[in-house]
Amino acid sequence: MTKIDRRAFIKYSAAAGAATAFAASGISAGAQEISRTQQGQRMALLMDNSLCVNCQSCRVACQNENSLPVSEKYIRFDYVDSGTWPDVTHHVNRHSCQHCADAPCVDICPVEALFKGPQGFTHLDFEACIGCGGCLMVCPFEVPVISEEPASGKPKMYKCTACRHLISQGKKPACATTCITNAVDYGPWDEMLSKAEKRVEALRKQYPQASVYGKTQQDGLGLLLILRTPAQEYPHLI
Amino acid sequence: MGIDRRTFLSHTAKAAVAAAALGVIDMRVWAQTVQDAPVVKKPSLCNMCTSECGMHIHVKNGRPWKVTGHPDHPVSRGKLCPRAHAGLHWIYDPARVKTPLKRVGEWQFEPISWEQATDQISDQLKRIIAEHGTESVFGAQYPRTTGSLYLNRLMHALGVSTTQSHEATCQAGRRIAMSHTFGAAFDADWENSDYLLFIGRNMGEAVRTASATAFAKAIERGAKVVCVDPRLSQSAAITEWVPIKPGTDLALLLALCNVLVTENLFDRQFISNHTNGFVPFRRHVVQYSPHWAEEITGVPAEKIRQIAHEMAAAAPHCAVDTGWKAAVGSCYANSTDTGRAVAYVNGLLGNIGQRGGISVPPGVVFATPQFPAPSAPTAPRNDGVGTEYPLASAESGLPHLTMQRAKEGKVKAGFIRHFNPVRSFPDYDHMRAGMRALDLLVVFETHMSETAIEAHYILPEPSFAEREEVVKAVGDTVAMRTKAIDSVHPQTKSFDEIITMLAYKLGVGEYFSFTLDQWNEALLADQPFSLADLKRAGTLAAEVSDEPVLPAGCGSLIPPEQQAPKERPRAFLVSGGDRNPVPQLFTPSGRFEFYSQRFANAGFEPIAKWYPPKTGLDLGSAEFRVVHGKQAYHSHVATNNIPILAQITKDYDTNRLWMNRSRAEQLGISDNDTIRMRARNGRTAEARVMVTERVHPDMLFSPAGYGNRTPYYKTSKELGGFNPHDLAEYQHETISGHTMMSELIVEVERA
Ligand code: SF4
Ligand code: SF4
Ligand code: SF4
Ligand code: SF4
Secondary structure, three states: OOHHHHHHHHHOHHHHHHHHHHHHOOOOOOHHHHHHHHOOOOEEEEEEHHHOOOOOHHHHHHHHHOOOOOOOOOOEEEEEEEEEOOEEEEEEEEEOOOOEOOOHHHHHOOOOOEEEOOOOOEEEOOOOOOOOOHHHHHOOOOOOEEEEOOOOOOEEEEOOOOOHHHHOOOOOOHHHHHOOOOOEEEEEHHHHHHHHHHHHHHHOOOOOOOEEEOOOHHHOEOEEEEEOOOHHHOOOOO | OOOOHHHHHHHHHHHHHHHHHOOOOOHHHHHHHHHHOOEEEEEEEOOOOOOOOEEEEEEEOOEEEEEEEOOOOOOOOOOOOHHHHHHHHHHOOOOEOOOOEEEEEOOEEEEOOHHHHHHHHHHHHHHHHHHHOHHHEEEEEOOOHHHHHHHHHHHHHHOOOOEEOOHHHOOHHHHHHHHHHHOOOOOEOHHHOOEEEEEOOOOOOOOOHHHHHHHHHHHHHOOEEEEEOOEOOHHHHOOEEEOOOOOOHHHHHHHHHHHHHHOOOOOHHHHHHHEEOHHHHHHHHOOOOHHHHHHHHOOOHHHHHHHHHHHHHHOOOEEEOOOOOHHHHOOOOOHHHHHHHHHHHHHHHOOEOOOOOEOOOEEEOOOOOOOOOOOOOOOOOOOOEOOOEOOOOOOOOOHHHHHHHHHOOOOOEEEEEOOOHHHHOOOHHHHHHHHHHOOEEEEEEOEOOOOHHHOOEEEEOOOHHHOOOOOEEEOOEEEOOOOOOOOOOOOOOOHHHHHHHHHHHOOOHHHHOOOHHHHHHHHOOOOOOOHHHHHHHOEEEOOEEEEEOOOOOOOOOOOHHHOOOOOOOOOOOOOOOOOOOOOOOOOOOOOEEOOOHHHHHOOOOOOOOOOOOOOOOOOOOOEEEEEEEOOOOOOOOOOOOOHHHHHHHHHHOOOOEEEEHHHHHHOOOOOOOEEEEEEOOOOEEEEEEEEEOOEOOOEEEEEOOOOOOOOOOHHHHHHOOOOHHHOOOOOOOOOOOOOOOOOOEEEEEEO
16 A cells, blocks of 8 residues: 555655645645745654653554555664662653754765755655665664665665655644654744753652753754653663 | 545546556656545544544545544544554455355355355344244444444344443443442543542553543643552553552552541541441441551552542542553452442542542433334343342343353354454353354454354454444544445445344344434434534534433443432533532432442442452462553454554564563573463463563563464464463452453463
8 A cells, every 4th residue: 555655755755845845835724834844944853751651653653654664663662671679660762863953874875865854854865765874874873774675675774754744744743643642742943842841840850860852962853852861871862 | 526536536546557557657757646646534433442533544546544533532632542553454454354254164164145144144043042042142242333233233123132242351340330339430530630540550551542641641730640550561650650469459449548537538528418328438447557458468558648648638639540441340359349449539539520530521412213123122141140240231241151151051142243252351262162162153253353263154344444333422522433445345244234134034124224324313313413514524523411421331330210310410520610519420329329238239248348359369489460451552362463563562572471570580580581381270371571670579461462363363373472361261250240350370480
């Protein structure tokens, strides 16, 4: 059901991108958001790990939205358990592309398959990608996964593309739409940051080391994280 | 609109393919055309668990491509859980039943025509009823609108009184408990609460979408949320967790009552104006001190006192959640009384009908369709409901008892729709033997489940995306499933069609003198919208009654003639108000009952008292209690055959049994080892373990939903996994007759 969609979409995304953006200006619903993104406002995904119940709905919604093969996923999770029964804690953290403002993957990609979009996210031209793994070597968060594309048999890189086809129309990414606990949000970068800071302030009563992650790393991240415990505890954070 | 959009869509796609094949257009243009094909959003209800979240199926080129939550549906509110997304893959599952099938050998079938199948079924059923009476027949299903109407109506038309559901493996205990204390199993008003106490319920992993959202909202708002659980679940991990010894929640709750009563922290006004039996209750709970409870539960007395005080301070805008399955549903011998104790704490807090307390919401009342209806059958039931189990629910029945009667030769025929009791009830051997003892088993299914493969006839339905159903009242809305795509397997028939066909052959066609559309129109007669409107919108705000309406499947078990005459004050949950009038309740007295005369009359304790699980609390040095619970991405042993969900299990290796680290060390067991389990009944099984600090030392936690036995589920077979129902034995609790799923003790060694 999905192969054509995915490949067609990614293959011809550059041409289609312009066309959809143009067409979108005629849509009245959500017009305000559209005009914002047309101006290229910097946007962010905000992941509040303190509300995540790890249901994996974001992962599966993303797989459908982006027509991924069953074994590929743009969202993974890291888990950190500490203590001994009965004084145990369990924390989760979403591990997916952090959408670095200063993105080494974009710089190294030899075929310019990776590129920055107007909202500040790192997108991928799936057709152009030759699966060389250069991006994986330089990504500070160990995000890119190189895997064979089942339809073509060619190696390709898989990572979150920030639902470019949705955000370019002013819509929310699939993971933010579906999240059953509202742990994932999407909006202007500064709004997301202040929302995160407010939440962290409340969390500090119980978790004194709670923090917002992504304000400064790589000149700022397009995926901001709310953490209850220090970033060093999570295997993929720097 | 003149042209059907679907026709238009498929034409565009076909034209594009033809053009591309002829080389008329280049692939780039073709791909663009396919990509740009319009997306049609068809309203539907998810079918992956019983919650039936409202959603839109996005159809492009005639294929469903994705689903999104219906923003107006009260159970999804625009969100969906992972199973809903994966449900799309169910539609094209190779294990779908594609044509009517007739059994020709052990798990072997051959196609048969609808005409022949229904002829043979009706001939055999007529013979069975003539020889053995209508008490030798049962009908069972997951109780949802279409099945409840058509299957139960057919059974009643035939004079069969045994109609059943899955409840004995679910909320059976809770429903009796809540019915007999405050009238029905109402939910807590999570979203608006200041303090929520969950007893074993795992809102984030046993998902009803909007309930999980409301749970998270309460946390985000800064409400205090406490999860009592023998395991640090994902829900417990984002709240305050109170670990407890499995099977002892009743002691904790009675101790909370003790503190509230002895320290005068209860709501005096509510107690004197709206309750019965407080005086004997007060005397009764004096014995259950926090110290006493600490000995049994392992929860420090100080913590118990603290919870009681904090809740009293938040009252009435606080609640002990009424649970679902877990400790209050169908796990332990003491689950029903654990449910009553949950109700007692709420009664003491005076939170019934209050903001943030136990919500008693108004609901939708449908018009009554005026088609000829069969009268209620008078034949005895074959599962003991109303006789050995005077309080048990006649709506849900006791399928495991029926299987016992089948093994004894007393039950001869069964009709089962979209329900898999062979795999989802404890004691696979027992349930299977019961099914195999039947002379006639007809299963209506989309998939080759463990129950379907024991049938004499399997009659295939279209999947949820391909069919319409009876409309459903949900909160203050009406919702329905509409046909999103054409039939994938043209030989399938929708349930209304199948049952109507069977009814005519069985000579009771007069009770099915309506089409599905006519029935739906009749139900909606008093609503401000038409059936056509509803089909377009999927979910619509409805005319709401000014009396509380019992939520489907959670209603009162007190027969209406035994409830107090109705003079109900009319205001219920009005958000914002500090005090709402207390509604008259669906109990015999119309009041909250600390003391239940109905329980006493049935030979049970009128006030719940402490008793341990049937298997006791003392375990041998290598013994564990097996307790199962949900992961958010699987349900009902029905989803682990879906590759996109099975992949989650594989990625995180989550179909292992959780074993406490120190116990594992004592037994020389390491993470990932395979263990051999021997149940006290002698049955054995092997499984891999995950060694963790997150689980009580007494308990092996078994993630539910694995271990399919049907050979038709390839992905599931490859995934493997343990199912405790292979070890558990057939048993029934005394009050509700439920299956006591966690009364299972195993001795463990490294394999
Ligand atoms: S959907 Fe939300 S709650 Fe579920 S795993 Fe994703 S972020 Fe966590
Ligand atoms: S996280 Fe890795 S893949 Fe994503 S933008 Fe940064 S460097 Fe690139
Ligand atoms: S794998 Fe693809 S995206 Fe990554 S650097 Fe190589 S070509 Fe670029
Ligand atoms: S933003 Fe889109 S691509 Fe990225 S994880 Fe979310 S759903 Fe997937």
